[in-house]
Structure formats: structure tokens, C-alpha cells
Amino acid sequence: MERQFSFRLNGRAVSVSVPPAYTLLEVLREELDVTGPKEDCGKGECGACTVLMNGRPVLSCLVLISQAEGAEIVTSEGFMKEESPSDVQKAFIENGAVQCGHCIPGFIVSAEALLSRNSKPSVTEIKSALAGNLCRCTGYTSIVRAVQETAQKRQEGRS
Amino acid sequence: MRLADIDVVSPTSLNEALTVLHERSDRIRPIAGSTDTIIQLKDGLLQTKELLDISKLGELRYILREGSRIRVGALCTYSEIIESSVLASSCWMFLNACRTIGTPQIQSRATIGGNLANASPAGDSIPPLYVLDAMIKVQNSERARHIPIEKFFLGYRKVDLRPDELITEISFEAVQSPCDATFLKLGLREAHFISLVNMAIRIRWAEDGASFSDLRIAMGAVAPVVIRARKCEEFLQNQALGEDVVWQASRIASDEASPITDVRASAEYRRAMIPSLLYKAVHTLIDQRKAWEKR
Numbered sequence A: 001m002e003r004q005f006s007f008r009l010n011g012r013a014v015s016v017s018v019p020p021a022y023t024l025l026e027v028l029r030e031e032l033d034v035t036g037p038k039e040d041c042g043k044g045e046c047g048a049c050t051v052l053m054n055g056r057p058v059l060s061c062l063v064l065i066s067q068a069e070g071a072e073i074v075t076s077e078g079f080m081k082e083e084s085p086s087d088v089q090k091a092f093i094e095n096g097a098v099q100c101g102h103c104i105p106g107f108i109v110s111a112e113a114l115l116s117r118n119s120k121p122s123v124t125e126i127k128s129a130l131a132g133n134l135c136r137c138t139g140y141t142s143i144v145r146a147v148q149e150t151a152q153k154r155q156e157g158r159s
Numbered sequence B: 001m002r003l004a005d006i007d008v009v010s011p012t013s014l015n016e017a018l019t020v021l022h023e024r025s026d027r028i029r030p031i032a033g034s035t036d037t038i039i040q041l042k043d044g045l046l047q048t049k050e051l052l053d054i055s056k057l058g059e060l061r062y063i064l065r066e067g068s069r070i071r072v073g074a075l076c077t078y079s080e081i082i083e084s085s086v087l088a089s090s091c092w093m094f095l096n097a098c099r100t101i102g103t104p105q106i107q108s109r110a111t112i113g114g115n116l117a118n119a120s121p122a123g124d125s126i127p128p129l130y131v132l133d134a135m136i137k138v139q140n141s142e143r144a145r146h147i148p149i150e151k152f153f154l155g156y157r158k159v160d161l162r163p164d165e166l167i168t169e170i171s172f173e174a175v176q177s178p179c180d181a182t183f184l185k186l187g188l189r190e191a192h193f194i195s196l197v198n199m200a201i202r203i204r205w206a207e208d209g210a211s212f213s214d215l216r217i218a219m220g221a222v223a224p225v226v227i228r229a230r231k232c233e234e235f236l237q238n239q240a241l242g243e244d245v246v247w248q249a250s251r252i253a254s255d256e257a258s259p260i261t262d263v264r265a266s267a268e269y270r271r272a273m274i275p276s277l278l279y280k281a282v283h284t285l286i287d288q289r290k291a292w293e294k295r
Helices: A023-031 A086-094 A103-116 A125-128 A141-158 B014-024 B037-042 B078-082 B085-088 B093-101 B104-109 B112-118 B126-132 B229-236 B242-257 B267-294
Strands: A003-009 A012-018 A050-053 A058-059 A073-074 B005-011 B028-032 B050-053 B063-066 B069-073 B135-137 B144-148 B153-155 B168-174 B181-186 B199-207 B211-218
Touching: A023 A050, A023 A125, A058 B104, A073 B069, A086 A103, A086 A141, A103 A125, A103 A141, A103 B014, A103 B069, A103 B104, A125 A141, B005 B078, B005 B135, B014 B050, B014 B168, B028 B037, B050 B063, B078 B093, B078 B104, B085 B093, B093 B126, B093 B153, B093 B181, B093 B199, B112 B126, B112 B168, B126 B199, B126 B211, B153 B242, B181 B267, B199 B267, B211 B267, B229 B242
Parallel strands: A003 A073, B005 B050, B028 B050
Antiparallel strands: A003 A012, A050 A058, A050 A073, B063 B069, B069 B168, B135 B144, B135 B168, B181 B199, B199 B211
């Protein structure tokens, strides 16, 4: 029972032929080889599969591919400049916010979703924007600091 | 059943959705944001060979004010509700309750109609809608029904929704002043938690600010469905709000609940937390009024 689905992924048009109840996460990882989003819990608890769908952060393990038809999807890869890391990714590295790295693509997407709506987030706002992403290695202080630092640098870059 | 074996029908209009539902109501299961249903499917708690995906029906995505009436399309997501300027000015308590639901990722997808259909006794949008005397509009391919929210919930995870019907709208009266209502919830951490107890309260202030009339108190996660604390409402009606009175009212509310023990909390703990929540709710209303008068 395969069907054709088309959507935009990281700025380019893609088309896949898969069963209609495949999850968006399965399609990204298995069909399109986009492996930034990870499957950890598969139940909407951990946030490792977070992607942007039409500008909002969603859990790709809880979106069916038929629901993503025609949507604009952005994964952590989509924020990179060619092959080099984005400013958020650099800030994570510089702040030691990454240990095993498994949860980080989800954090990157949640951070970008926040910064696209709020260029000067408070620590509380950062924490609540990242509340749907779990990290089991680093603790969250360095992650919050990395997002804060990115926001500051983007502000300075603009002024 | 593997997800890959399930067929998905994606109608592009409400009419089309209702027609499909009419023809296949014995075997097709509607999904909207699907933040609960996909988990239920993965866990085998829900079995179906066909899903009716209504998540893209734009005609059920609106938040309108018509006079004093607020109309919310059933497919509004929590993100849309939280960002709604109509709700911010007409029912801050409901918006605030929705803000506490799930995580940003869940809020992007989960819908108000889905939360009602899912009928969790701990659903955080439900107590606010109880105290707002909300009406639920459901439709099949032939007619619409308007059901008062308290009649919509029939029992534990049971709602008055027939297999060929969809929830299409939730409506209620705007709250006059932001100091007339509040919502509180208690959980085990600050974000992404399921309520152990939640409570919504709506009142009318006496002129002198010393008592309430026209009270509505709804409590969630303390009975198979959300309940109104009617004895407590009656007791507090026009009573001067002294400490003794508030504590006495809190104990009455606690006696009206029938909580159970589950993975999140014991029945005893839930019952013990009701007085604290009601006490806090009354004082939140008092503080909100003070802040409102000073503005």
C-alpha cells in the first residue's frame, strides 16, 4: 500500500513513495537518509525527533507522512550553511553543551524555533521552549547558555 | 498492527470528511493532531485499519468573537490558542490552562477538539471549559448537535460522540474581567506533566470585593470525569472570604471528589491536595483583583 507524497525538506522539493501511515521520522531517516532527527522513545516524550513543520516545532515520530503532504519541513541539517555548522551548533560546541550528541539535533531545532519568534528570550523562556527535549548527559545549564549566547550574538550582528 | 499496514484517508473539506465517516463509521478512526492516537496505535491500545486524517481542514481552524460569544474551531492547535489575541482579551484563564499542556512540540499539533475526544480525566483544557459552561458542537453528514460540556462527558474516557460524528466547534461566553477566573494544576515537575489534580474556578465578585457569587468550580483528575464542586460552590456563595471559611470550603470540595490511585499519585494524596489547590485558587483570585484595581 504505497502512495506518493511530496513536501519541501530543508528548502528543496522531495517526493517519496511509502505507505500513508509511515511516520515522518521513518521517511526522513529510512527513505531520505536525513539522520539528524533520532528515534528514542517514539512516544512524544523525548524530543529527539523534533523538526520544524510549517515553522513550528513538531515531533516527527507523531506525524504521519500523509499529514506532512505539502508541508515545509526543516531538520537540524537545514540550518547549516553548506557543510559548516550553524551559529546555534557552534554555540553548543563552544559551551560544552554536547556529550553523546544524540539529543542535540532536536535541541537545535527547538532553539531555532524559539529564536525565530523571540530574538531576546529570557532564561525562563529558553527553558520553557526546550522543555520538550530531554538530555541524559550534560544537564541543561550549558545548553541554555548556548542558546542565550546565540541570541546575544545575533543581536550584536544585527545592530 | 504495524502503522505501515494502516490506510489514511485525507479529506480536503468538512463535508467530504463527514461523508467518508458516514460511509465507513464502523471501521474508520478520525485523527487530528494525532499526538495521542499515534502512541495508542503504536502501543496496540487502538486497533484500526483506516484513519481519517482531518488535521488539514482549515475551515475548523478559527477563533472568533461574536458579541460576548467566543467560538473556537475544533482543529485549533494549542499554539494557535495560546497566541490568540481574541482569547487573551476574552478568556485569559482558558488560554493560560492551554499554555500548561504538553510541550511546544505537542502544542504545535495537538488540537482542542482532540483533547475533548480523547477524554482524559486529567485533560487540562476541560475544567476551564466546565466553568465557562462551554457548548460542544458535533456534526455528522446530516445534522449538528449542540451539547453542554458537562453532558458531553459520559464516563471514564466516554463521550457523547457517535461513530459518524466529528467535534467541530467549542463555544462559550467571554469572561468579563481577568480577575473573575483562574486555573491551577499540580504535577510532579514544571513542564510536560500530566496533572495529578487540576482546578478551574470562575466567580462574580461582590461590589465590596469581600465575597463571591455565581461560583463555578471544576476539578480534574479526581474522578472518572471532570466534576463540578457544587456543594463547595454553594457554601462559598456570598460568604465573607475569611481564612476559616476558605479552609472549610476547601474541605467540602475535597469530600466531593472520588480520586483513584494510579502511577502518578495515590488517591489519598490527590484528595489531600484538593484543599491546597482551592485555597490557592481563592487567593489567586483575590491577588488578581488587587492587581487589577491598582493598574
